[in-house]
Structures are given as C-alpha cells and as structure tokens.
Amino acid sequence: MSTQVFTAVAADEGQMIAARSVGLGTLIKALIILGSSVFAANSNAVVCPLSQDIDVTLASNARWEMCWETRAEEGVVLSDGYFTDADGGRRKVFKSLSVSQINVVFDDASAPLNLVTGAGLGADNFRTMTAQDCPDGTRLGGVLCQRIEARGYAYKSYSQQKQGSSVVLSSASTPGASTYIVRWSFGDDGSVAPAIGLSGDLPRVATGASPYGWPVNSNGAVGVGFTNNYFWRMDFDLGTDDADDAVEELEIVPSADRRRKSKTLTLLGTETARAVNADLKRSWRILDTQITNADGRAISYHLEPMHDAHRSRAGGGVLATDVQFTRYKACERFSSVNTAASCGDDVTQFVNGESTNAADVVMWYSVSYHHLPRVEDSNGVPVHWDGFVVVPRDWTSLNPLALLPGSPLRSEYRREFAGVHSIAVTQFAGDAS
Ligand SMILES: [Ca+2]
Ligand SMILES: [Ca+2]
Ligand SMILES: [Ca+2]
Numbered sequence: 001m002s003t004q005v006f007t008a009v010a011a012d013e014g015q016m017i018a019a020r021s022v023g024l025g026t027l028i029k030a031l032i033i034l035g036s037s038v039f040a041a042n043s044n045a046v047v048c049p050l051s052q053d054i055d056v057t058l059a060s061n062a063r064w065e066m067c068w069e070t071r072a073e074e075g076v077v078l079s080d081g082y083f084t085d086a087d088g089g090r091r092k093v094f095k096s097l098s099v100s101q102i103n104v105v106f107d108d109a110s111a112p113l114n115l116v117t118g119a120g121l122g123a124d125n126f127r128t129m130t131a132q133d134c135p136d137g138t139r140l141g142g143v144l145c146q147r148i149e150a151r152g153y154a155y156k157s158y159s160q161q162k163q164g165s166s167v168v169l170s171s172a173s174t175p176g177a178s179t180y181i182v183r184w185s186f187g188d189d190g191s192v193a194p195a196i197g198l199s200g201d202l203p204r205v206a207t208g209a210s211p212y213g214w215p216v217n218s219n220g221a222v223g224v225g226f227t228n229n230y231f232w233r234m235d236f237d238l239g240t241d242d243a244d245d246a247v248e249e250l251e252i253v254p255s256a257d258r259r260r261k262s263k264t265l266t267l268l269g270t271e272t273a274r275a276v277n278a279d280l281k282r283s284w285r286i287l288d289t290q291i292t293n294a295d296g297r298a299i300s301y302h303l304e305p306m307h308d309a310h311r312s313r314a315g316g317g318v319l320a321t322d323v324q325f326t327r328y329k330a331c332e333r334f335s336s337v338n339t340a341a342s343c344g345d346d347v348t349q350f351v352n353g354e355s356t357n358a359a360d361v362v363m364w365y366s367v368s369y370h371h372l373p374r375v376e377d378s379n380g381v382p383v384h385w386d387g388f389v390v391v392p393r394d395w396t397s398l399n400p401l402a403l404l405p406g407s408p409l410r411s412e413y414r415r416e417f418a419g420v421h422s423i424a425v426t427q428f429a430g431d432a433s
Helices: 036-041 375-379 409-417
Strands: 016-021 026-033 053-057 063-071 075-084 090-106 138-140 144-157 160-173 178-187 192-200 205-207 213-215 221-224 226-236 245-254 261-267 272-274 283-292 298-303 323-327 361-371 384-387 390-393
Touching: 053 144, 053 160, 063 090, 075 160, 075 178, 090 178, 090 192, 144 178, 192 226, 192 390, 221 375, 226 384, 245 361, 283 361, 361 384
Parallel strands: none
Antiparallel strands: 016 026, 053 063, 063 075, 075 090, 090 226, 138 144, 144 160, 160 178, 178 192, 192 384, 205 221, 213 221, 226 361, 245 261, 245 283, 272 323, 283 298, 298 390, 323 361
C-alpha cells in the first residue's frame, strides 16, 4: 500500500472537494472551492469527492490512482486517473471514464432498449458485490470490486521475462433480464481496457418456428437474437493541462501493388466521427501538444480497434461511425438519448465543428456484439466479454517494465520526468539481477 501523503488539493471547474491524506488513514474534511490555477500548481494531488479513492501499487511498482463514484445512469464512473510507470514516472491520464450507453436491438424488430439512460446501470440496478463476487479483492461501497489480476507476460525476450498485472474494477448491473458486468482493467504497462460482460437471462424469448433466434429448450421456446451496441465515453486529459490535447488518425496505406505500406498521420483538428477501416488499419490517438518524452515525441494514448466483426450500421445515427472526438462539454454525457437541456441529443450532434486541436478532447467509442442464443443460455447466459484496449504510445522513451536494475538506459529514460519526480531508483519485484 502507498505511504505517500497527499496534502495539496486540486480540482477543476471549482467543484467542492474533500482533501484526504492517503495512507495515514486520516481524513481531512476540508471543503474547499478551488480554481483551475490551483490545479496547475498542485498537479500531483489526487483528491476524490466523498474520498472514494482507488490507489493501487502493483508488483512491478506501477501504480494507478483514481476516484470513483456511482450514478443512476452510468453506474460506476471513474475520474482523475493517474498512472505511475514501473520506474516512477507519474502523469495524469484521464479526467473521466464511463459507459455512455448500452443499446439493445432485437432481431425481430421489437422495441430497442437504451439501458443506460433508460433503466440505468446504477441505483437499484446495481447488484451487491459479495465476497464471492470479489475473490481476493476489495469491495468498495458494496457495488465495486477492486482486484489485482495477473496478465501473463509483460515482455519476454530470450531468457529474460517479466510478468505483468492489472488493477481490475468490476461492477454488475441488472437493468433488465440481462446482467451486465462492467469491467475496467488498468495494466502495469499503462494500458486501459474497458469491457462489458453479458450474462443473466435472455432478454427476449419467443415461441414457435421463429427465424429470429435459436431454440433454447425442447418446448418450442426460441431465444431471440439481439445486438448489444456498447458505448464508452473516455475523457482523456493527458499530463498537466487538460486543454492542450489533440487527436491524430493513423493509417497504414498500401501501395498499388501492395508491396509497401506507408504510415500516414492526420491531425483531426476539428470534431469528427470516424469509422474503422481494416484495410487501412485505421486507428487514433490522443496526444499532448506540449509534453514530449526524452526522444522529443509527443506523449499519447492510442486506440487500436481490433473488435469489429459485428456491427449495426443500418440504424444510422450514432451507429454510422465507430469513434467520435469532441471538445469537452459537461452536458454531453450519453452517446445517445442525451436529454440534458441545451445539449445535443446524441454524439453525432456533439460533433459540430469545434476545434479539437490543443483542446480538452473527449473520445467516444463503440463496440457491437450480436448474441445468437444457444440452449446453454436457458439457465444463465455464459458470460460473453466485449471491449477494447487503449495503450500508451511514446508515453515514455523506453519500456519501463523492461528496464533492468543498473541499466545505462535508465538515466536517459528518467530525464523526461526530471522535476516531476525524484524518488530513488527502485528495484523491480521479479527482476533477474
Ligand atoms: Ca494535456
Ligand atoms: Ca461540439
Ligand atoms: Ca479531455
């Protein structure tokens, strides 16, 4: 556990906050209203409303800090996330992460569901996390399970290797017949992997020779197929300034004879909605326009869409594209059925020409999964996971997990955090010496 003491406080947008001394267990109940200038001066502080903080140091010495809260609609919302790499470099990664809609479209054209803005993932639709739900973990607020999970090799090269691990946060919600397990996995490599597990009961069962599903018992019951369109809102705020980030699109473009493939980088300077393109290996990254690593490269987080075999394009609107980049606006919470006054109805309306160059950028991403029931679903749908991963790109000039003690590479690597951290060089648990 951490022994670091946070005494400085920070907040944006003047929210009311409570300062907490982490590790000493001392709660300083000081409600303070602070402005953004204070945030810049005390960027090392993590201060959580209601003191709902998460602070986990993994075996590699990598550390994730963030706040969590619950809302009736989104369920668990994570905020103010900081990643400290295995060699001690610490930066802010995100302002807010949430599930921004779950849209269920049935194959028999019965009324679709919007579960986040409809029944909601939170409040009474949370399922209590029991000790059995959260083996070897820590239960937070009765609804969130915090665990450390092994993720296998962090790297392997000849005889050298390191095993990685992740902080995994899970909650379970039942906004209808289906149970959804909302999972956020934060790796010791800085990766962020959101996922949603579908389980519970089938949401729609018909009878007779329906072509829209699959027989789920011997008495003519047919589980109707459906598509879950999962939407996430990811407000990355990289580094010390939330208003100086930008978006770049990456493509790998084949030559006419397809013998060469050229990398192209395109700055997306205004709000935009984009679709994946498997042939061009299209992907996107959020970068900081000011902070670079020791090699002079912009630090960034990179979305690599690898899960697009299922899709629901026919409905148009928010389903016509896969990812959207917008300039931050507080009322833009839900990818669809966004009902806040003076705000767009869905993320396609949030995309209205504002600048995303050196701005507070928000990334919206969706993944679709079509569930064709099977008879095993009839007494409890086996969990089906869908999600994606966002990884650091040039966040550091070397791989911190592969820095061996005493390596001359370490002094080069540590230059990029000069003035940000000055702790003694640490030994890695599990390293060959
Ligand atoms: Ca920034
Ligand atoms: Ca906008
Ligand atoms: Ca942002």
